[in-house]
Amino acid sequence: MNNTSLDDTIAISLSVNGTNVSARVSPRGSLVDFLRHGLGLTGSHVGCEHGVCGACNVIVEGRVVRGCLMLAVQADGAQITTIDSMSPDRYVLALQQAFYERAALQCGFCTSGMILQAAELLRRNETPTREEIRDALSGNYCRCTGYHAIVDAVQTASHALNATPSGNRLPG
């Protein structure tokens, strides 16, 4: 059991992007704040801080979750993957290329969350319909582009993936 009094910090050990990390964290600190401020991994962004916008998406034990709705202390023992290490992933690579070509971003604040969520969709379903893409991204806010270009880019990535043989999978 792991009990603490009010201002104590708690020791955690976890794997982040394949590297083992040990740190002491305040129980009330969020996972995304720890990743950004504790580890300098600034790819995941802090937007609404109540789970609505999706900019803080990170991968915990292979699943995309909100980094603002998980406490850093809860990540003790977990395997975390952030966008910062994802470029070699074939899904993320295809999405990055398609987002760039279709100009599916303006300010880019939402993009890392969008790409993680879209990659999770493509990993499960390599040929999603536009409706399935919109469904999967319905929890990610973009305040610049109006989503049309984003959906186009995910579809382009899907076509590109299906034109090339399967290569590497999710690291970590």
Next chain:
Amino acid sequence: MKPARFEYARPTNLVDALILLRDHRDDAAILSGGQSLVPMMNLRVASPQIVIDINSIPDMDEIAIDGSTLQIGARSRHNDVLRSKLVQQHAPLLSMALQNVAHEAIRNRGTLGGSLALADPAAEMPACMVCLGAEIVLRSADGSRSVAAADFFRGIYDTALEPDELITSIRIPVFSADWRFVFHEIARRHGDFALAGLAFGRQYNGEIVQDCRAVFLGVEAFPRRLIEIEQAFIGTNLNDRGTIEKADQLLASSLDCLEGGEYPTEYRLHLAQQLLVRCDSEAFDENRR
């Protein structure tokens, strides 16, 4: 947007969690998926003195069939329930309804037990549990009890849970093959909280409706079976299109629609009527297949 200070405990077995809960009662909050609790803490709507994280307790997220009962561990994540073959086969209503629960990343973390314990009037799972006649299994340091979903929900965010109890599992009876369930909801954006929704089921003998269950969400303070509406369908022939008109008219006197907020009660009633028509026509088509 940061939570107030709290003490954090992560017990590794259920007994330790229950002892902590008994010792702290209303000052404690159970952290399961955290998809409602953590936003409430970030917004300082909730400021528990101690957060009891149940994510290290083994065996709380199993989905299994036990005779004619589907048993779902309270910490089962929404997406695990949504994609469970057992659930699709034995409780298809849940698979349909869960497609409307929030968004992928939230469903990857949020749990069935958490949704039931919160008892948001607009949430899908409480209404489904009432519709299916589920039993909600509760544990405290003093023992275990099972509460029918119909008795569990008592008001807006109000349930039969005592301060020293937590939900450990949900037991759902498996319905015979002559039942058809449908789920529909209306939300401003897919995955948002429903303005109104309906969990609806009918048992058929040929073209005659033998039994019926209808439970709304987002319309009243808490989910309950609408016996008058169900009675309006029972004994009728599927091809008698007058039944739905009668049932729809009955809604005005049967429902005690929520007041306040952006939506007037008349609008909620209108949505409820539209949902009943939608579910009625779909349950009909399903039967004809």
